[in-house]
Amino acid sequence: MYQPLYQQLIEQLGYLSWPLFICAFLGLMIILERLALLLYELPKRDSWLTQLRQQARSATPEQRQQLMTQISQGRSMLAKGTALLLSHGEQSRAMREEIVSLWLVKQKSKLLSGLKILHIIGVITPLLGLLGTVLGLIEMFNQLGLSDGPVTPSQLASGLGLAMNTTAAGLIIAVPAITMAHLFTLWAERRCNKLAHALNLLNLWLDGFDQALSIGTDSAAQLCSKAATCKEASCQSQAAELNKEAELNKTPLTGLSS
Structure with missing residues (x-):
């Protein structure tokens, strides 16, 4: 008789089926959400910065207004940070740096959100698999203790199957979770460094340093x-x-x- 896939998995994983399913679902949702954010923050969305570097004009009020109009439709983090910087263009450079610094702290926490949970999932699921191994061995020994005859492979199959299946399921969930958590953390730190660098150059540009935007690009x-x-x-x-x-x-x- 044909059984649905989830019923087969429940039979193979035993009592730990639902904890492993929940960890797998949460890990998958976090990875998909981080991938969507990564695609949303692709460098091609900030092509206006490349054009601005090529112009290398001084930060006149007309130029500021033109840039504000150009990035008003942008939703990337760099566009939002630039809009924040331009909106406080009349402040001193030190004040603008402080405002941008506070904004960057908030954006970094946004880029790293969910990754701690992904790390926890990567740590918990192997332990759940180990627990399933122990429970499978206990079940196998119980079956052997109730048997008066010789030990047959069928008596060992269910207990050993449960032990091996839960261990494999835990590792299958943990390896992608830990790997993606580290990769997303590296990307978030690199993205924050690029944001800080670009906003510092724009801050110098607002002070009238015409060649500020070309620093590091020659x-x-x-x-x-x-x-x-x-x-x-x-x-x-x-x-x-x-x-x-x-x-x-x-x-x-x-x-x-x-």
Whole structure:
């Protein structure tokens, strides 16, 4: 007679079926929710920052208003943080840094939400599997104790099956839960660092530092070119000073000629 899948699992896992089902369901929901957030925070949603870096214009009131209009429809964390920063653009830089710092703490807790529960699930489910192993062995020994005849494989099958199935189920739930919890934690920390870096550059940009948005984005060739340009400009400046000094030395002192 055909039995539904959940009834087969209940028979194979015994008393620990529902605790393992609940852990598996919670872990799956947390992983799916974190994956949705990860896809929602893809870098392509913040393409406006790349365009702003290419413009490299000063933070005039018109530029601020244009940027506010551009990111008003954005729902990514960077867009919201930028909107918060621009809304307090009249404050001092230290005050803006404090506001952004408090906002980043809240966003980090949002990125890490649910991951502690995922860690707990990864720790509990192997213990539930071990408990199922112990219960399966107890059941097997009880059946052997009630039997007066020789031990048959059928007497061992049910107890050993319960012991092995619960252990396997616990590990099957624990390994993805722990792995995904660590991966999501690494992603959350990296995302928070990128948010802090971008908002600090925008904060400098609001203070009138035009090249702030290009910090950390220049290639090696661009850096060498800028260094050569600066060196050339320095050499030209020194040469101009020497020429000026030489001209002063050649000029006759009219006051002493008479």
